[in-house]
Amino acid sequence: MTENYEDMEFFAPGHGMCAGCAAPIIVKWVLKLSGPNTIVVNATGCLEVATTAYPHTSWRIPWLHVAFENSAAAASGVEAALRATGEKANVIVFGGDGGTVDIGLQALSGMVERGHNVLYVLYDNEAYMNTGIQRSSATPWGAWTTTSKVGKANPIGKLRPKKPIARIIAAHNAKYVATANPAIFQDFKKKVQKALSYEGPRFLHVLSSCTTGWRHDPSKTIEILRLAADTGLFPLYEIIDGDIENMRITYHPKKFKPVEEYLKMQGRFRHLLKNPDLVKKLQDDVNAWWEKYGYH
Amino acid sequence: MEIVYTRGGVIPYPGNSTENKTGSWRVFKPVINYEKCIRCMICWQFCPEPAILKIKDEDVKKNTPAPKEPIKRLPVPEIDYDYCKGCGICYNECPVNAIDFVKEER
Numbered sequence: 001m002t003e004n005y006e007d008m009e010f011f012a013p014g015h016g017m018c019a020g021c022a023a024p025i026i027v028k029w030v031l032k033l034s035g036p037n038t039i040v041v042n043a044t045g046c047l048e049v050a051t052t053a054y055p056h057t058s059w060r061i062p063w064l065h066v067a068f069e070n071s072a073a074a075a076s077g078v079e080a081a082l083r084a085t086g087e088k089a090n091v092i093v094f095g096g097d098g099g100t101v102d103i104g105l106q107a108l109s110g111m112v113e114r115g116h117n118v119l120y121v122l123y124d125n126e127a128y129m130n131t132g133i134q135r136s137s138a139t140p141w142g143a144w145t146t147t148s149k150v151g152k153a154n155p156i157g158k159l160r161p162k163k164p165i166a167r168i169i170a171a172h173n174a175k176y177v178a179t180a181n182p183a184i185f186q187d188f189k190k191k192v193q194k195a196l197s198y199e200g201p202r203f204l205h206v207l208s209s210c211t212t213g214w215r216h217d218p219s220k221t222i223e224i225l226r227l228a229a230d231t232g233l234f235p236l237y238e239i240i241d242g243d244i245e246n247m248r249i250t251y252h253p254k255k256f257k258p259v260e261e262y263l264k265m266q267g268r269f270r271h272l273l274k275n276p277d278l279v280k281k282l283q284d285d286v287n288a289w290w291e292k293y294g295y296h
Numbered sequence: 297m298e299i300v301y302t303r304g305g306v307i308p309y310p311g312n313s314t315e316n317k318t319g320s321w322r323v324f325k326p327v328i329n330y331e332k333c334i335r336c337m338i339c340w341q342f343c344p345e346p347a348i349l350k351i352k353d354e355d356v357k358k359n360t361p362a363p364k365e366p367i368k369r370l371p372v373p374e375i376d377y378d379y380c381k382g383c384g385i386c387y388n389e390c391p392v393n394a395i396d397f398v399k400e401e402r
Contacts, residue, residue, distance in 0.1 A: 007352075012311035013345040013379035014318055020383035024344040051313065060311040185341065211383075219384025219397075222342055 005035040015058040016050035020218025022208040022225060023047050023123045025182050027094060030121055033192045036061060038090040039078055043071035043099030046130040047123065069103045071095050072111035075118045083117075090119065090196060097124040097138035101165045112172040112201040119195050119202045122165065125210040133213040137163040140233075142282060143268045145213070150271045156278060157271065161285075166205040166239070173242030175200030178250075180236060181207045183225035187236055187251050194238075207234050215267025227262040229253065232286045237296065249296045256290075259283050314379075318345070322382030325400045326375060330361040332394035335370040339386035339395065347379040348386060 010031035017024050023046065031038065039062045042048045048065050051058040066074040075093045082089055095104055100122040111118060127145045128134040135145040141161045144150050148158040170177040176198045180188040188206070195202045209225050211218045228234040229251055236251040259282050263269035272278045328339075340348040351357070351372040360372045375386075387397040 007350055009346055011346070012313050013347050013376070014313035014316035015345075016316070016318075017344065019321060019344075019381035020385060021344055024346070025342055028344075028346055053313075054305060055307050056313040056316060057307050057310060058313040182342075217384070219388040221344075221383070221385050222389050 010060045012058040020211040034090045041075040043095035044068040045096035072107040076116045079116045093120040098128045101138040123208040129213040169203040170239040176202040178238035179205045231262045347376045
């Protein structure tokens with residue numbers, strides 16, 4: 001942590017991630033801040049598929065790919081091996097929302113419970129984008145996906161709210177849990193640095209926009225992510241040692257923007273705008289969250 | 297029966313995806329107007345490739361035009377068109393509108 005590697009790139013260009021994808025921004029910054037003494041474990045997902053098309057790799061540091069469900073288990077093994085040999089390195093997991101919130105939750109829960117010294121970074125694009133935009137448990141209420149279709153029978157899209165994964169992991173008494181957003185850059189950077197400075201299981205839930213799944217122009221990636229924070233839809237907070245009561249909100253928008261501003265930039269929410277009641281329900285949900293937790 | 301041993305799935309060196317020149321994906325092309333660029337590096341910060349380089353060479357810093365003389369002390373952002381996919385995040389995020397987004401001509 002003493003040396004500064006910000007001007008070095010440990011994530012090489014030439015990967016196959018879509019133009020405008022936010023995941024490489026998150027990955028490149030986590031690696032810049034962790035430095036070369038890092039081992040990455042990558043769950044199956046867009047990031048793994050698109051950065052390691054044989055015979056190429058975009059990773060300039062040791063990298064291990066495992067299945068959808070066991071990245072946290074594999075990282076536990078890597079960390080245990082380091083401990084056994086007395087070596088020191090940052091072990092970082094990158095997983096998408098499918099590989100973390102749905103399929104890999106059991107392995108992640110076990111990793112945190114066993115207290116492995118691993119930083120788990122969830123880049124959350126809110127659906128199974130790699131396989132064709134199927135809904136995941138991290139898909140927000142009201143979003144269109146190919147498995148939460150919108151029509152006469154269902155004018156809403158996904159009918160269930162997003163799983164509060166950061167709070168679930170915090171409930172395991174993880175050392176450090178935070179939600180972050182690369183568009184709120186200083187907050188994001190500070191949280192990555194803070195997470196790297198702790199020992200023990202750490203979890204970062206980072207929102208990551210997907211141009212194809214969220215249906216927006218590639219150039220609007222950061223603008224949309226910023227709106228996710230400024231509308232209050234994706235609150236940024238941190239929880240240390242599982243102390244959910246003392247959760248600290250790290251980013252209070254100066255003035256909350258109406259949720260429409262976030263919705264209208266994305267094709268996946270287009271149907272909601274035709275129905276003001278649905279938009280109002282979402283706004284009420286956001287207001288209720290901030291009323292309940294906003295004092296933190 | 298003779299057994300033929302072949303090499304397995306070998307990736308010759310880390311980070312060799314640089315062999316893929318993803319610049320060919322580009323439809324629109326960002327072009328930095330150095331007369332306006334304040335070298336804040338926000339484009340470099342948000343480039344997902346990463347295809348924006350931070351040039352620290354003293355000659356480049358001095359010889360690249362800048363809106364004000366003191367700005368010439370700062371590193372210069374330079375777009376690597378070999379890899380730039382033309383997403384336009386840099387163009388959208390530039391605080392001083394110093395990046396033009398023009399149709400790619402090949």
